[in-house]
Amino acid sequence: xxxxxxSTPRRGLLPRxxxxxxxxxxxxxxxxxxxxxxDGLFANDTRMLSRFQLSIARRPVSLLGAAVSEDxxxxxxxxxxxxxxxxxxxxxxxxVIYMERCRLLLNGRLYERLSLTNFSDQAAEVPVRLDxxxxxxxxxxxxxxxxxxxxxxxxxxxxxxxxxLAYRGLDEVVRTTEIEFSRKPVxxxxxxxxxxxxxxxxxxxxxxxxxxxxxxxxxxxxxYEQAARESIRSARGRMEAGGYLQTxxxxxxxxxxxxxxxxxxxxxxxxxxxxxxxxxxxxxTQFGRDAIITALQTLWLDPQLAAGVLRFLASTQAxxxxxxxxxxxxKIMHEMRRGEMAALQEIPxxxxxxxxxxxxxxxxxxxxxxxxxxxxxxxxxxxxxxxxGIAWIETRLNRSAxxxxxxxxxERSGLANQAWKDSQDSIFxxxxxxxxxxxxxxxxxxxxxxxLEAMAQLGVSxxxxxKCAQWLQRARSLREAIxxxxxxxxxxxxxxxxxxxxxxxCVRGSxxxxxxxxxxxxxxxxxxxxxxxxxxxxxxGWGIRTLLKGEPRYNPMSxxxxxxxxxxxxxxxxxxxxxGQRDCxxxxxxxxxxxxxxxxxxxxxxxxxxxxVAGQGPIPYPVACLPQAWASxxxxxxxxxxxxxxxxxxxxxxxxxxxxxxxxxxxxxxxxLPVGDARIDIEFHRLGAEVGAFxxxxxxxxxNVLLHL
Numbered sequence: 001x002x003x004x005x006x007s008t009p010r011r012g013l014l015p016r017x018x019x020x021x022x023x024x025x026x027x028x029x030x031x032x033x034x035x036x037x038x039d040g041l042f043a044n045d046t047r048m049l050s051r052f053q054l055s056i057a058r059r060p061v062s063l064l065g066a067a068v069s070e071d072x073x074x075x076x077x078x079x080x081x082x083x084x085x086x087x088x089x090x091x092x093x094x095x096v097i098y099m100e101r102c103r104l105l106l107n108g109r110l111y112e113r114l115s116l117t118n119f120s121d122q123a124a125e126v127p128v129r130l131d132x133x134x135x136x137x138x139x140x141x142x143x144x145x146x147x148x149x150x151x152x153x154x155x156x157x158x159x160x161x162x163x164x165l166a167y168r169g170l171d172e173v174v175r176t177t178e179i180e181f182s183r184k185p186v187x188x189x190x191x192x193x194x195x196x197x198x199x200x201x202x203x204x205x206x207x208x209x210x211x212x213x214x215x216x217x218x219x220x221x222x223x224y225e226q227a228a229r230e231s232i233r234s235a236r237g238r239m240e241a242g243g244y245l246q247t248x249x250x251x252x253x254x255x256x257x258x259x260x261x262x263x264x265x266x267x268x269x270x271x272x273x274x275x276x277x278x279x280x281x282x283x284x285t286q287f288g289r290d291a292i293i294t295a296l297q298t299l300w301l302d303p304q305l306a307a308g309v310l311r312f313l314a315s316t317q318a319x320x321x322x323x324x325x326x327x328x329x330x331k332i333m334h335e336m337r338r339g340e341m342a343a344l345q346e347i348p349x350x351x352x353x354x355x356x357x358x359x360x361x362x363x364x365x366x367x368x369x370x371x372x373x374x375x376x377x378x379x380x381x382x383x384x385x386x387x388x389g390i391a392w393i394e395t396r397l398n399r400s401a402x403x404x405x406x407x408x409x410x411e412r413s414g415l416a417n418q419a420w421k422d423s424q425d426s427i428f429x430x431x432x433x434x435x436x437x438x439x440x441x442x443x444x445x446x447x448x449x450x451x452l453e454a455m456a457q458l459g460v461s462x463x464x465x466x467k468c469a470q471w472l473q474r475a476r477s478l479r480e481a482i483x484x485x486x487x488x489x490x491x492x493x494x495x496x497x498x499x500x501x502x503x504x505x506c507v508r509g510s511x512x513x514x515x516x517x518x519x520x521x522x523x524x525x526x527x528x529x530x531x532x533x534x535x536x537x538x539x540x541g542w543g544i545r546t547l548l549k550g551e552p553r554y555n556p557m558s559x560x561x562x563x564x565x566x567x568x569x570x571x572x573x574x575x576x577x578x579x580g581q582r583d584c585x586x587x588x589x590x591x592x593x594x595x596x597x598x599x600x601x602x603x604x605x606x607x608x609x610x611x612x613v614a615g616q617g618p619i620p621y622p623v624a625c626l627p628q629a630w631a632s633x634x635x636x637x638x639x640x641x642x643x644x645x646x647x648x649x650x651x652x653x654x655x656x657x658x659x660x661x662x663x664x665x666x667x668x669x670x671x672x673l674p675v676g677d678a679r680i681d682i683e684f685h686r687l688g689a690e691v692g693a694f695x696x697x698x699x700x701x702x703x704n705v706l707l708h709l
Contacts, residue, residue: 017068017075018280018627020265021105021231023338025284028052030066032077032101032112038142038281041211043108045285045339047142048177049211051133051191054101054114056081056126061099070257071239072265073231077101081126096120097199106227106234109212113224116206118199128195128207134177136167138339140347143282147346156190161218163190169340175213182208182219238264238274242302243673245639247665255593258601259635262627263298272315273308276633279605279625286336288313288358289420290630292365293567297633299365299372300640300647303674306369307378313362314385318353323410326354326418330392332362334418347413354415355422356407357444359389360451364518367454374650374676379458390455390471393448397474402502403481404440405448419444420568421511421546425553426560427497430506432552435499442494443511445482446518449475479520492528494521508532508548513572516579526579533572534584541612542595543569543588549609556609556619563621565606566592567630570637577641582660585642590663592638603631643668643684643693644708652676657708659684659691669696675703 016039019026024043028034034041034052041049054061064078081097096119103112118124141147151169158164162180169175179193187194197205208219217223245256266277266284277283278290292313295306316336318327325348326334334355342350366386370379379386393405400406407418415422419441427441428434452475456468486494488504494512495504512529515521521529532538537549540556543564547554556562573588591612596603598617605628608619625631644657652675661668661684668684680703681696695705 015066017066019068019072019075019103019105020277020280020284022108022268023285024105024108025280026075026103026105026110027281028075030077031061031063031079032066032075032103040142041110042139042281042284043213045139045337045342046175047137047139048134048175048213049110049132050135050137051131052211053131054079055129055131056097056099058127058129070261071232071235072261073235074102074104074228097124097126104228104231106231109210109216109227111219111224111227112209112211113221114207114209115204116197116199117204118201121201123201123203124199126197126199128197129192130194130209131192132163132179133191134165134167136169136175136177138341139282139337140339140341145341145347147341151340158188158190160184163188163193164215165190169343171340171343173340173343178210178212178215180210180215180219182206235261235264238267238269241274241304242298243679244301244671246669246671247662248667249662249665251597252593252662252665255596255601255635258596259603259632262602262632263294263629266627266629266632267305270308270312272311274305275308275312276305276629279628279631281625282623283625283628285338286312286316286333288333288335289355289361292358292361293571294629294633295365296361296368297567297570297630297637299368300645301636301670301673303369303373303375303649306365306372307375310362310366310369310378310382313358314382316351317385317388322353324348324413325350325352326410326414327351328353328392328395330359330388330390330395332358332389334358334415348411352414354407354409354418356405356418356441357420357447359392360405360444360447362386363389363393363451363454364447367450367457370458370650372647372649373674374648374652376461380462383458383462386455386458390451393451394474397448397478400438400440401500402438402440402485402498404478404485404498405444406438406440406498406500407444408437408439408500419511421509421560423559425558428505428507428553429499429503430552435497435503435505437500439497439499441497441511442482442486443514443518445478445486446515446520449478449482449520450518452478482515482520483522483525487525493532494529507551508538509551510538510544510546510568510572513544513568513575516575517571518575519578523579526576527581530576530579530581530584533576534588536611539588539591540564540609540618541591542607542618543592544572545609547609557621559606559621562609563606564595564609564618565631566595566603566634567637570634570641574637574641577644580658582642582644582658585638586660586663589638589642592634593662596635602627603634604628605631643670645670647673647675649676652678652703654680654682654703654705655708656682656693656706659693659707661686661691678703680705 040047061079066077079099098117154166166176185193210219276294278287291309295309318331331353335352337349452471456471459468496507496509497505554562604624604626646655670682
């Protein structure tokens, strides 16, 4: 009875499935097993469960199918047995014991129900075994960081129906994992539990398991069902925030639903409001840049997400200078971690500020939020933070040798590249050389211009008229400097960056599309950039590559040098649409939709930039986060660009400019769109070669819908 089960083959092509609740997430295979190197139940950046594996009669189970529910609250694996051992002289044949393994996360606790049904014509005594372990490693160790020393595993404690595993870290924090069962095992050790479940002919029985940091009441059907109801209520509340979309195309509606439910899954309620965690598994925490861009992507539909992002980032704004954390007063944070390595400062990411773009993006979001909502109270609340942010930008501009908003890591432990393309080799010269810093990337200068303009707009009603004029003048000067220093005539395009001496990195990257999003280039140069971004060199057929095909270091399998990032594509397309080129939006939207279809309607963080081949889908990037917030938000930014919607909450106006519908969709409805204190519905219909927009039902008093053709 106590012998080890047969080894399970490595996952191979079995997909992984994720669940998340708050600061806890789970990564397991389609069987529901946790056994591979990066699997686990993680809480606060620590792996609390590193193995959890089911076997029947010491043999692996067979997979029938697996799925996560549409609202992302629960996982179900449908399983069956391999042949059971002889009971006397009779053998239970393969495929007669059906098992459904269902689980959910709630309040940092894993709830699992294993139900067994006997479809054979004889009674069966089913030997069920669960093998488990908790290594309590930091998530950075899972990613490959090697620590010089670790804490101490504590002696496991066995109870009648469970096991307590614990670890004392070098930070003197004791982390515990309590594994508890609904019935007493026939054999229990520090790494396994065995049960004999009697199933009469056509009989059904269940085993309930709960895993968490604390001991609670015994697992039961009642506790599982109660947790399931609460989890569904919580997810529904997040999904019902803001407006929503419906179309006449069922498959497109599936993409809308999946994107919305993934954003709801990643959105974590904090004391400051809702906050989208970046992605699972590696970035299931607060990131500054990712959250701001996600909030910008969804602002037109759900302003409350932006409000939560602004409040949290204001509350964590840097107040002191630290080379280790790359912090300076006024900077907006890049990343927050809560594990042992962060607590011991083995890594700088406990609260890390190594992002040059988070601060201008924060100011951009604040300006966009007040325009969208008319909510001046929130901006008044964080106004000191906005002033501190713009002061940091101006200080950095003043001390920069090139006069641009640049970056350089304070210490070797920090990020070498601190814009959105933050891998080591993402910024380089035309000969492939890595430039000496400080580095000023082109898109960050666009963000800085937009931040200065946003502050000038916000300051008008806040007794800052003198500063407003200065901010506008600085924005104009910066815009002129960008046009003079970053534009490369031979490329008819913007350099990706300037190095520390002011020499341009004459490389064509998608970064220039962000400059269009900020409205910096002249119409002529915007057209030149758009033409190249829409060319075969940039467009893979699945979206816009991060780097032009043929440039030095181009590699469609790289992280930033030729891959396709959906969020990057959405920003570039939104920028092109800003200059009036709306036809391309529909084309790129169709490409990204077809990519989503190949990824089961869940866009990953990125995918490879190989050119599209008939009959084949996009090639996955093996370790991309899935789901990821700004990948999920990309659909909504692309749709806003296609529909041409701009909302002025203060005036209670919805402006719709030259709307276009996605390919194959005859009508689209925007429902419950918040405008000021009202909610309205707008329906878009294809009318021959044109698209019309019509308010439907009861239009709230005082809201004007203005169509510009």
